Amino acid sequence: MLAVDDVIFVYAGWPDSYRFSMEAAAGEITAVRGASGAGKSTLLDLVAGFLVPTSGSIRVGGADISALPPERRPVSILFQAETLFEHLSAARNVALGLPGERVGSPRIAAALAEVGLPDIGAQRAATLSGGQKQRVALARTLLRDKPVLLLDEPFSALDDETRAATRGLVQSLTLKHKWATVLVTHHADDISAIADRVYLLENGVLRAA
Numbered sequence: 001m002l003a004v005d006d007v008i009f010v011y012a013g014w015p016d017s018y019r020f021s022m023e024a025a026a027g028e029i030t031a032v033r034g035a036s037g038a039g040k041s042t043l044l045d046l047v048a049g050f051l052v053p054t055s056g057s058i059r060v061g062g063a064d065i066s067a068l069p070p071e072r073r074p075v076s077i078l079f080q081a082e083t084l085f086e087h088l089s090a091a092r093n094v095a096l097g098l099p100g101e102r103v104g105s106p107r108i109a110a111a112l113a114e115v116g117l118p119d120i121g122a123q124r125a126a127t128l129s130g131g132q133k134q135r136v137a138l139a140r141t142l143l144r145d146k147p148v149l150l151l152d153e154p155f156s157a158l159d160d161e162t163r164a165a166t167r168g169l170v171q172s173l174t175l176k177h178k179w180a181t182v183l184v185t186h187h188a189d190d191i192s193a194i195a196d197r198v199y200l201l202e203n204g205v206l207r208a209a
């Protein structure tokens, strides 16, 4: 589904270069493991289109997306924490996934129900727990319904129990919606719990682990 083929990237003014090649299949969780500063977020930013590579290609379903701006890429991204607008309701935050979507639409209610939060639509995001916030953010990606889901350390801010529950939700949503999910993490337990395939990022190079 997602194929990153010999993508080379250099931060302007920095000597180090990155070289990324990987594949992520639909309905699977592909983990990228690496130490802090290894370049994991850099890889996701390249796939999402926030950074532009020097060379190489990024394909989704066979189509080269390298030249597309971020908003036109078939990709959703979920960060570690604080991806919601705190002063807006949960439902409004979900609605932001699709331009023009109404807060009261059945799709919003269905997305919140699917992540196990059927009753919190009217609640302000600021009043939700960390785990609930990540579920609302997942509901927003449901609404977007893009084939590739990029997860940048999405469980780091959660306690162990919430972390396991949120991991399980990501796994079941990935299977059900046939997403190619890429999970970057430096936690070995996330990988053993839900990864179908693992890459290791070290010294600027990504390789199958």
Ligand SMILES: Nc1ncnc2c1ncn2[C@@H]1O[C@H](COP(=O)(O)OP(=O)(O)OP(=O)(O)O)[C@@H](O)[C@H]1O
Pocket: 011, 012, 014, 034, 035, 036, 037, 038, 039, 040, 041, 042, 043, 186
């Ligand atoms: N805009 C930038 N300009 C220059 N260097 C950068 C920039 N962003 C990140 N870097 C550097 O690139 C390297 C990789 O950063 P990146 O954020 O991709 O690491 P990471 O693996 O996601 O780390 P972490 O696990 O701490 O989130 C780091 O050495 C970082 O300092």
Ligand SMILES: [Mg+2]
Pocket: 040, 041, 042, 152
């Ligand atoms: Mg990072």
